Amino acid sequence: xxxxxxxxxxxxxxxxxxxxxxxxxxxxxxxxxxxxxxxxxxxxxxxxxxxxxxxxxxxxxxxxxxxxxxxxxxxxxxxxxxxxxxxxxxxxxxxxxxxxxxxxxxxxxxxxxxxxxxxxxxxxxxxxxxxxxxxxxxxxxxxxxxxxxxxxxxxxxxxxxxxxxxxxxxxxxxxxxxxxxxxxxxxxxxxxxxxxxxxxxxxxxxxxxxxxxxxxxxxxxxxxxxxxxxxx
Amino acid sequence: xxxxxxxxxxxxxxxxxxxxxxxxxxxxxxxxxxxxxxxxxxxxxxxxxxxxxxxxxxxxxxxxxxxxxxxxxxxxxxxxxxxxxxxxxxxxxxxxxxxxxxxxxxxxxxxxxxxxxxxxxxxxxxxxxxxxxxxxxxxxxxxxxxxxxxxxxxxxxxxxxxxxxxxxxxxxxxxxxxxxxxxxx
Numbered sequence: 001x002x003x004x005x006x007x008x009x010x011x012x013x014x015x016x017x018x019x020x021x022x023x024x025x026x027x028x029x030x031x032x033x034x035x036x037x038x039x040x041x042x043x044x045x046x047x048x049x050x051x052x053x054x055x056x057x058x059x060x061x062x063x064x065x066x067x068x069x070x071x072x073x074x075x076x077x078x079x080x081x082x083x084x085x086x087x088x089x090x091x092x093x094x095x096x097x098x099x100x101x102x103x104x105x106x107x108x109x110x111x112x113x114x115x116x117x118x119x120x121x122x123x124x125x126x127x128x129x130x131x132x133x134x135x136x137x138x139x140x141x142x143x144x145x146x147x148x149x150x151x152x153x154x155x156x157x158x159x160x161x162x163x164x165x166x167x168x169x170x171x172x173x174x175x176x177x178x179x180x181x182x183x184x185x186x187x188x189x190x191x192x193x194x195x196x197x198x199x200x201x202x203x204x205x206x207x208x209x210x211x212x213x214x215x216x217x218x219x220x221x222x223x224x225x226x227x228x229x230x231x232x
Numbered sequence: 233x234x235x236x237x238x239x240x241x242x243x244x245x246x247x248x249x250x251x252x253x254x255x256x257x258x259x260x261x262x263x264x265x266x267x268x269x270x271x272x273x274x275x276x277x278x279x280x281x282x283x284x285x286x287x288x289x290x291x292x293x294x295x296x297x298x299x300x301x302x303x304x305x306x307x308x309x310x311x312x313x314x315x316x317x318x319x320x321x322x323x324x325x326x327x328x329x330x331x332x333x334x335x336x337x338x339x340x341x342x343x344x345x346x347x348x349x350x351x352x353x354x355x356x357x358x359x360x361x362x363x364x365x366x367x368x369x370x371x372x373x374x375x376x377x378x379x380x381x382x383x384x385x386x387x388x389x390x391x392x393x394x395x396x397x398x399x400x401x402x403x404x405x406x407x408x409x410x411x412x413x414x415x416x417x
Binding site: 007008010011012013014015016018019020021022023025026027029030031033034035037038039040041042045048049050051052053151153154172173174195197205206207227229 | 292297350386387391394399
């Protein structure tokens with residue numbers, strides 16, 4: 001059995017082997033490509049996203065610019081349309097028609113319910129998780145079962161093959177302290193897993209998982225799950 | 233110096249781009265080779281990376297992030313090459329000139345250990361090899377790796393955990409195979 005330090009040492013030594021100089025052929029090919037494709041000035045470059053942007057934010061400068069351009073264009077078109085339209089005919093107030101039966105009042109949106117569970121990881125460490133249900137359909141939350149599937153990037157939902165009212169929410173463990181919160185939106189089709197951003201050099205562990213039990217059948221494939229990291 | 237080259241190359245200066253290629257190709261090829269363990273695939277990944285850099289450089293807003301971005305491009309090109317699986321993994325290992333001299337038991341053990349690690353390393357995925365190369369060869373911290381890969385730091389921690397575990401599992405499987413072969417011999 002190879003210890004952790006032994007493996008690190010072996011790996012560092014193994015990776016030291018190998019070339020450090022690039023073959024001329026690849027460099028020449030790239031320079032030939034550049035010469036054959038001279039760059040022209042792109043007036044819309046400021047609208048294109050930064051190549052180092054982690055992900056497109058709702059408020060990225062590019063989207064704000066694009067939104068402003070679209071809004072201005074629509075505004076101008078609307079102003080032209082209003083300015084050229086003939087004056088409207090006098091408006092006749094509509095007669096009031098009584099409804100034959102009282103219409104049903106819209107049901108009040110359900111008030112969010114909160115659940116708290118503690119997920120225990122493979123090292124017997126406890127991690128509290130808050131689950132906020134805005135759909136009013138969540139009946140219970142249980143920690144686990146331990147996740148044994150393939151590697152997951154951020155977060156995922158999956159059906160429980162043993163019950164159509166249950167689904168699993170799984171998220172990658174950062175190695176930093178939780179708590180994590182899970183919010184189910186009003187429609188029940190969107191789940192946001194939120195955790196604090198991990199700033200340290202901690203190494204993660206197996207993904208964490210909870211089981212959500214609903215008051216009726218649920219389809220995990222129709223649920224959109226997102227992992228959001230908030231500044232610590 | 234590097235910043236100035238990046239800014240000039242971003243504006244289309246071919247001479248500046250040629251200098252960037254000269255200065256950076258060695259470190260980028262070294263990373264690609266260590267992820268792919270194949271000189272031909274690494275060469276293809278480097279060529280693709282340099283072309284991407286030429287095409288996309290104007291979209292790099294902060295020239296000071298060029299190094300991190302270039303690592304991101306080479307890692308992506310390398311994992312893409314690995315997935316394409318061109319020129320299947322077999323590579324010919326050249327023996328050193330003094331291969332026929334007597335080898336001490338210690339040296340023999342070290343070579344056997346290195347070969348075992350080589351086999352195990354090739355068995356894990358290119359994504360997993362990439363994070364191990366970034367950590368153990370480039371010496372990047374998880375925060376730096378997160379910037380290079382464009383993923384949360386927590387996800388980097390998770391990938392490192394899985395990569396190390398996969399490598400350890402591959403090493404153990406190799407050890408079992410070797411032991412059973414020795415017993416049956």
